Amino acid sequence: xxxxxxxxxxxxxxxxxxxxxxxxxxxxxxxxxxxxxxxxxxxxxxxxxxxxxxxxxxxxxxxxxxxxxxxxxxxxxxxxxxxxxxxxxxxxxxxxxxxxxxxxxxxxxxxxxxxxxxxxxxxxxxxxxxxxxxxxxxxxxxxxxxxxxxxxxxxxxxxxxxxxxxxxxxxxxxxxxxxxxxxxxxxxxxxxxxxxxxxxxxxxxxxxxxxxxxxxxxxxxxxxxxxxxxxxxxxxxxxxxxxxxxxxxxxxxxxxxxxxxxxxxxxxxxxxxx
Amino acid sequence: xxxxxxxxxxxxxxxxxxxxxxxxxxxxxxxxxxxxxxxxxxxxxxxxxxxxxxxxxxxxxxxxxxxxxxxxxxxxxxxxxxxxxxxxxxxxxxxxxxxxxxxxxxxxxxxxxxxxxxxxxxxxxxxxxxxxxxxxxxxxxxxxxxxxxxxxxxxxxxxxxxxxxxxxxxxxxxxxxxxxxxxxxxxxxxxxxxxxxxxxxxxxxxxxxxxxxxxxxxxxxxxxxxxxxxxx
Amino acid sequence: xxxxxxxxxxxxxxxxxxxxxxxxxxxxxxxxxxxxxxxxxxxxxxxxxxxxxxxxxxxxxxxxxxxxxxxxxxxxxxxxxxxxxxxxxxxxxxxxxxxxxxxxxxxxxxxxxxxxxxxxxxxxx
Numbered sequence: 299x300x301x302x303x304x305x306x307x308x309x310x311x312x313x314x315x316x317x318x319x320x321x322x323x324x325x326x327x328x329x330x331x332x333x334x335x336x337x338x339x340x341x342x343x344x345x346x347x348x349x350x351x352x353x354x355x356x357x358x359x360x361x362x363x364x365x366x367x368x369x370x371x372x373x374x375x376x377x378x379x380x381x382x383x384x385x386x387x388x389x390x391x392x393x394x395x396x397x398x399x400x401x402x403x404x405x406x407x408x409x410x411x412x413x414x415x416x417x418x419x420x421x422x423x424x425x426x427x428x429x430x431x432x433x434x435x436x437x438x439x440x441x442x443x444x445x446x447x448x449x450x451x452x453x454x455x456x457x458x459x460x461x462x463x464x465x466x467x468x469x470x471x472x473x474x475x476x477x478x479x480x481x482x483x484x485x486x487x488x489x490x491x492x493x494x495x496x497x498x499x500x501x502x503x504x505x506x507x508x509x510x511x512x513x514x515x516x517x518x519x520x521x522x523x524x525x526x527x528x529x530x531x532x533x534x535x536x537x538x539x540x541x542x543x544x545x546x547x548x549x550x551x552x553x554x555x556x557x558x559x560x561x562x563x564x565x566x567x568x569x570x571x572x
Numbered sequence: 573x574x575x576x577x578x579x580x581x582x583x584x585x586x587x588x589x590x591x592x593x594x595x596x597x598x599x600x601x602x603x604x605x606x607x608x609x610x611x612x613x614x615x616x617x618x619x620x621x622x623x624x625x626x627x628x629x630x631x632x633x634x635x636x637x638x639x640x641x642x643x644x645x646x647x648x649x650x651x652x653x654x655x656x657x658x659x660x661x662x663x664x665x666x667x668x669x670x671x672x673x674x675x676x677x678x679x680x681x682x683x684x685x686x687x688x689x690x691x692x693x694x695x696x697x698x699x700x701x702x703x704x705x706x707x708x709x710x711x712x713x714x715x716x717x718x719x720x721x722x723x724x725x726x727x728x729x730x731x732x733x734x735x736x737x738x739x740x741x742x743x744x745x746x747x748x749x750x751x752x753x754x755x756x757x758x759x760x761x762x763x764x765x766x767x768x769x770x771x772x773x774x775x776x777x778x779x780x781x782x783x784x785x786x787x788x789x790x791x792x793x794x795x796x797x798x799x800x801x802x803x804x
Numbered sequence: 805x806x807x808x809x810x811x812x813x814x815x816x817x818x819x820x821x822x823x824x825x826x827x828x829x830x831x832x833x834x835x836x837x838x839x840x841x842x843x844x845x846x847x848x849x850x851x852x853x854x855x856x857x858x859x860x861x862x863x864x865x866x867x868x869x870x871x872x873x874x875x876x877x878x879x880x881x882x883x884x885x886x887x888x889x890x891x892x893x894x895x896x897x898x899x900x901x902x903x904x905x906x907x908x909x910x911x912x913x914x915x916x917x918x919x920x921x922x923x924x925x926x927x928x929x
Binding site for chain 1: 626643648650658672
């Protein structure tokens with residue numbers, strides 16, 4: 299059943315995101331040429347291609363490449379904004395709006411609906427990130443890639459390969475937590491008759507505050523344990539960070555589970571579609 | 573098992589507001605029942621509880637012996653008053669959707685009805701008129717071979733010709749194994765196809781009789797009786 | 805096709821019985837013919853199949869129709885029985901007519917005169 303839900307969820311959302319991905323990749327390509335390749339014009343006098351000298355030409359080229367760069371940057375930001383909007387909208391509209399009458403009468407458990415939305419949102423976030431990274435790689439000409447790999451080697455030295463993996467894992471777990479926080483906030487706001495969106499937003503801030511408090515509290519305790527005195531900074535990062543990341547990961551998973559249970563409960567027993 | 577729906581002292585409160593007040597009801601299989609009452613009488617609340625879209629505050633409810641949940645959703649086919657179709661699918665896609673989730677969905681019947689109502693399966697739901705969307709929703713619901721059909725105002729927004737077709741479809745789909753509960757205001761139109769009627773007022777059941785019992789005992793139609801009982 | 809005439813203030817099933825009797829007497833369902841299925845009849849009359857079933861069951865008690873175990877319901881072949889039902893229906897129609905005429909103020913003699921005139925007129929036309 300979950301797979302079927304996901305199939306339709308992906309179908310519903312792909313029609314917005316895939317074109318966006320295509321567009322950003324195209325603009326990455328365009329920018330690669332406007333930024334890094336000189337514009338060649340066939341010069342009849344010398345019967346060869348050469349870069350023209352006229353100032354008008356360079357002004358036009360300047361404006362054009364600036365414009366294309368602007369669009370690309372907007373798209374880059376836009377891809378993630380769009381993914382966030384879709385995450386919120388799919389939950390709000392498809393589950394708690396009129397379509398909820400269709401979804402919640404399907405012979406499917408409530409938590410499967412939430413898991414479905416969560417997994418597909420996560421998928422799009424990952425794909426958006428991959429697309430963004432690909433667009434950067436398209437943008438930057440091959441000869442400049444060595445500079446990028448230098449950055450990676452530096453990171454690897456500081457955090458270790460396992461550290462980088464843990465970092466990525468933590469980012470993903472945090473993503474899951476954030477999505478579940480959004481769902482919880484929307485579901486809580488839905489309990490009220492008026493100003494649902496406003497209350498949801500307020501709830502989200504509240505949840506965020508609660509989270510920060512919990513995380514800060516746990517971190518204070520564990521850093522004390524992991525690093526001993528806070529003054530002693532001359533130690534091997536990689537090992538200690540492992541413990542730190544481990545604790546943070548577990549905490550994130552527990553919090554995520556908590557919000558998942560909360561959302562499931564709200565949607566199962568406190569559902570009240572208009 | 574003789575009864576498809578059993579409610580025992582079912583109550584639902586929304587804060588201080590009592591939407592359903594100790595409703596006790598037994599509805600057997602193979603009946604076409606009219607759930608009648610003015611706005612705010614609790615009809616929609618009762619129907620939503622049957623669909624597990626609302627949880628009761630107290631009391632019991634069983635459908636086919638089960639509490640509202642996955643097992644009941646498999647055997648209940650619900651037509652809400654609202655339009656619940658999404659925008660991006662085509663008619664054929666929403667049909668496939670139903671077939672994917674409901675084992676009792678009869679695809680042939682659905683296409684047959686689409687044909688009779690002259691609806692092109694290839695059109696996008698977004699482009700359909702309100703009336704046509706309602707027809708599509710009705711087709712989806714009636715194409716399921718369910719044990720309990722819950723129709724909330726099925727003939728409200730459609731033209732008289734479609735109305736006749738809908739009533740015809742309900743009669744045609746009648747089976748001794750299925751029960752149809754119709755909640756509506758347009759009583760005179762559906763009166764003849766009902767077996768039983770339930771009058772609901774302020775969340776309470778104030779009358780349950782067969783249509784002929786009412787006509788016999790009160791000497792008037794259900795429509796006339798309704799107007800009398802619920803006079804403003 | 806004779807439409808089903810169902811009034812809103814009387815029980816449906818009694819009206820269905822009357823309508824079926826009418827259709828049998830007037831030859832819509834001829835002697836010995838097979839009746840449509842309950843479902844088809846219900847659809848034609850736009851009524852609940854259970855109600856139609858009740859009406860048919862009642863008619864069966866009178867013997868006007870009978871069920872053949874496997875092939876369905878049939879109109880009786882008993883001419884005399886149908887004749888009796890016809891007469892009963894005629895009697896009821898005339899009763900109603902007389903009542904209405906009396907309400908208009910006619911007495912029996914005047915009624916008889918009018919009938920003769922109209923019936924005679926129909927013959928001449």
